[in-house]
Amino acid sequence: MALINWLKRRLVVIAGLLTLGYLLLPNVVVTVFSFNQPKGRFNYEWQEFSTAAWTDPCGVADLCGSLSLSLQLAAWATLGATVLGTMIAFALVRYRFRARGAVNSLIFLPMAMPEVVMAASLLTLFLNMGAQLGFWTILIAHIMFCLSFVVVAVKARVMSMDPRLEEAARDLYAGPVQTFVRVTLPIAAPGIAAGALLAFALSFDDFIITNFNAGSTVTFPMFVWGSAQRGTPVQINVIGTAMFLVAVLFVMAGMAIGNRRKKHKA
Amino acid sequence: MSTLTEAEAPPPLAPVPTTKPPRKRGRWTPYLLLAPGLIWLLVFFAMPMVYQASTSVQTGSLEDGYQVTWHFATYWDALSEYYPQFLRSVLYAGSATILCLLLGYPLAYLIAFRAGRWRNLILILVIAPFFTSFLIRTLAWKTILSDGGPVVGALDTLHVLDVTSWLGLTAGDRVLATPLAVVCGLTYNFLPFMILPLYTSLERIDGRLHEAAGDLYAKPFTTFRKVTFPLSMPGVVSGTLLTFIPASGDYVNAELLGSTNTQMIGNVIQSQFLRILDYPTAAALSFILMAAILVMVTVYIRKSGTEDLV
Numbered sequence: 001m002a003l004i005n006w007l008k009r010r011l012v013v014i015a016g017l018l019t020l021g022y023l024l025l026p027n028v029v030v031t032v033f034s035f036n037q038p039k040g041r042f043n044y045e046w047q048e049f050s051t052a053a054w055t056d057p058c059g060v061a062d063l064c065g066s067l068s069l070s071l072q073l074a075a076w077a078t079l080g081a082t083v084l085g086t087m088i089a090f091a092l093v094r095y096r097f098r099a100r101g102a103v104n105s106l107i108f109l110p111m112a113m114p115e116v117v118m119a120a121s122l123l124t125l126f127l128n129m130g131a132q133l134g135f136w137t138i139l140i141a142h143i144m145f146c147l148s149f150v151v152v153a154v155k156a157r158v159m160s161m162d163p164r165l166e167e168a169a170r171d172l173y174a175g176p177v178q179t180f181v182r183v184t185l186p187i188a189a190p191g192i193a194a195g196a197l198l199a200f201a202l203s204f205d206d207f208i209i210t211n212f213n214a215g216s217t218v219t220f221p222m223f224v225w226g227s228a229q230r231g232t233p234v235q236i237n238v239i240g241t242a243m244f245l246v247a248v249l250f251v252m253a254g255m256a257i258g259n260r261r262k263k264h265k266a
Numbered sequence: 267m268s269t270l271t272e273a274e275a276p277p278p279l280a281p282v283p284t285t286k287p288p289r290k291r292g293r294w295t296p297y298l299l300l301a302p303g304l305i306w307l308l309v310f311f312a313m314p315m316v317y318q319a320s321t322s323v324q325t326g327s328l329e330d331g332y333q334v335t336w337h338f339a340t341y342w343d344a345l346s347e348y349y350p351q352f353l354r355s356v357l358y359a360g361s362a363t364i365l366c367l368l369l370g371y372p373l374a375y376l377i378a379f380r381a382g383r384w385r386n387l388i389l390i391l392v393i394a395p396f397f398t399s400f401l402i403r404t405l406a407w408k409t410i411l412s413d414g415g416p417v418v419g420a421l422d423t424l425h426v427l428d429v430t431s432w433l434g435l436t437a438g439d440r441v442l443a444t445p446l447a448v449v450c451g452l453t454y455n456f457l458p459f460m461i462l463p464l465y466t467s468l469e470r471i472d473g474r475l476h477e478a479a480g481d482l483y484a485k486p487f488t489t490f491r492k493v494t495f496p497l498s499m500p501g502v503v504s505g506t507l508l509t510f511i512p513a514s515g516d517y518v519n520a521e522l523l524g525s526t527n528t529q530m531i532g533n534v535i536q537s538q539f540l541r542i543l544d545y546p547t548a549a550a551l552s553f554i555l556m557a558a559i560l561v562m563v564t565v566y567i568r569k570s571g572t573e574d575l576v
Contacts, residue, residue: 016376019369023457024391026406027398033409044409084303095296103300110311112507114515114559116532120539120552121314124321127545144310147303201397207518208532212539224401228522232405240402247397251390 027244034237041231053234057242060233063223067239070204070220073135077142077203082196084143085150086188092151093158110148118145119212126213133215141213142203149202150195157191190258197254322549332545344550348534352554355530358445358520359513362452366460366509367502369453374464374501375494379473392461400455404522407451411441411523443525451519459508467501468494503570511559531555 007014033043037050058064092103110118119141126137165187169179207221214222224236322340326332345352377388395403410417418441421427430436435446471494479489495502517532531551538548 012372012375013380015369015372016380017373019373019457019461020388020391022369022454023373023395025410026403026454027395029406029409030398030402033406044412084306087299088303091296091299095299097296103304106304106307106312110307112511112560112563114511114532114555116515116517116535117552117556118311118314120535120548121318122310123539124317124545124549125310125314128317128321140310144306147307151303205397205399207401208516211536221399221401224399224405225518228401228405236402236405240398244394244398247394248390250397251393255386255390 027240030237030240030244034234034241036234036237038234043232043234043237053238057235057238060235062218063233063235063239066218066220066223069135069217073138073142073219074200074204076139077146078196078200080139080143081146081150081199081203082192085147085195085199086154086192088147089151089154089158089191090188093155107148107151110145111152115145115206115208116212119209122209123212133213134217137213137215138210138217138219141209142206145206145209146199146202149198150192153195153198154188154191157194158188161187193254197250318549318552321545322553324546328543328545337546340546340550341554344547345554348531348551351529351531351534352558354528355514355532355555356558358449358452358528358530359510359516361449362456362513363460363506363510365449365453366457367506370457370460370464370505374461374468377461377465378468378471379476389465392458396458401518401522404451404455404518407447407454407523408442411447411450413440413442417441442523443528445524445528447523448520448528448530451523452513452516455516455519456509456513459512460505463505463508464498464501467498471497499570503567507563507566511563514559515555 033046034053035049035051036043036046037048037052038045039047053059088103088107091097092100092107122137122141122144126133131137161184166179166183169183174182205221207225210219210222211225218226220239224232227233227236320334321332323334323336323338324332325335325337325340373388373392377385377392381388409415412418418427418439421430421441422439427436427439427441430446431438435449436444441447441450475493475497476489479493484492514530515532517530517536520528520530520533535548535551535555538544538551542548
């Protein structure tokens with residue numbers, strides 16, 4: 001009875017932790033299997049401990065090439081989407097103009113569309129234009145679908161900004177450029193950074209839209225997809241594990257900076 | 267950035283009331299700021315939709331080229347041939363969304379109210395998988411659910427597999443290549459999209475409301491039903507949308523964890539476009555999917571009464 005009561009009181013915590021376990025289970029499996037020495041082509045069954053894949057992460061043909069291609073694409077897509085998205089966000093929050101509603105819908109729609117629909121329609125456009133599928137068509141597509149997410153992230157931050165801070169800067173005889181660079185931009189920076197980080201993650205991990213518009217170009221997710229049919233090298237798990245660790249460090253660093261700022265203000 | 271500064275007129279000299287920020291610096295500034303991004307979206311998002319609409323009513327062949335012949339029968343043919351995949355997509359995505367809500371709510375609640383100093387760590391653990399390739403993680407489910415593996419073994423011992431087989435969710439003593447595996451993968455993949463909006467709306471709830479409910483002799487469950495859950499509705503609505511929409515168009519889970527009997531509409535669109543190269547049918551299918559989702563989402567938003575979400 002005591003046990004049942006204890007369980008009852010902790011029900012939410014137990015259920016929540018079980019969900020967390022469900023979320024992290026694949027990451028655990030990926031980490032464990034990065035130390036596996038598979039016998040056949042597929043790395044689905046545990047055979048024997050080995051660090052071979054960790055000491056030679058590029059030991060599989062084309063893997064590191066696809067990885068560096070994905071990193072480059074993500075970097076350019078992030079830059080493009082962040083610049084365009086930040087400009088739109090500022091225009092939407094700071095100015096009243098005609099067709100604001102229409103602009104808002106146009107920003108919202110790409111997020112409310114299944115990826116496969118966007119991917120297929122882009123492909124019809126490229127086919128009709130006779131465009132050569134490859135790096136540029138992927139980049140165009142990635143900037144397109146990352147754009148809306150950047151707008152949303154930056155908009156949220158700029159909306160909560162006190163316009164009086166900028167007025168104060170102007171009262172103190174700061175020019176428009178000076179006000180923007182020294183007041184507006186620093187305050188909006190966390191929103192812009194969040195948007196950029198999101199864009200990077202979305203672009204780096206995108207498979208569906210890339211699959212349609214890549215032609216014969218192979219990004220990292222497409223390499224993984226192909227390897228699911230041909231046989232998955234252990235190195236894929238090594239890179240998966242490394243990405244997880246880097247992400248955890250990144251997010252922790254971001255939170256630490258955020259917390260320090262908060263304490264500073266208080 | 268230069269467009270912003272160059273186009274600006276000097277700031278107004280008269281003091282402006284603080285409630286109304288100055289918005290009239292440079293009449294063209296907002297348009298210059300919007301132009302590049304909007305042109306991008308118009309050319310690479312809106313225009314492709316138009317192209318796709320026109321492709322869907324074309325006839326012809328890959329060799330001889332396609333002509334717009336307003337052949338609407340393609341829609342009817344596509345629907346009558348692929349309605350099982352459509353139904354399956356709605357069914358799988360719907361089940362995954364409900365499962366995400368049931369699984370995600372306790373975790374979001376835990377992070378918002380019970381986690382204390384563990385809050386940031388748990389949040390990191392929810393967000394971090396976003397940055398790891400989802401394909402690698404989905405492939406890991408092949409290992410987890412492998413035939414004769416511990417999960418399948420446990421389910422078999424507990425006679426869960428007998429029940430699910432009877433329901434048609436699994437086949438024999440296999441979980442891989444069955445609907446259960448696909449829904450499990452979908453639920454897993456889109457769970458963070460449910461947890462984060464739920465967490466955001468739960469976090470905004472004033473803790474004193476819970477105390478007040480307790481002071482008025484509400485039992486914990488009553489407090490949840492009458493106070494917490496209604497106040498978290500915006501999170502529930504945006505979470506379910508963020509889960510259902512991408513899940514209904516997904517073909518990765520059905521391909522990696524399912525079989526030919528678990529194909530969703532995304533798989534059909536993908537193979538029509540990239541393997542069979544029947545562009546009109548593919549475009550029609552993709553249009554039907556889009557229309558279906560827009561209708562469902564509109565109805566759902568109206569019903570749940572949070573129109574300001576969009």
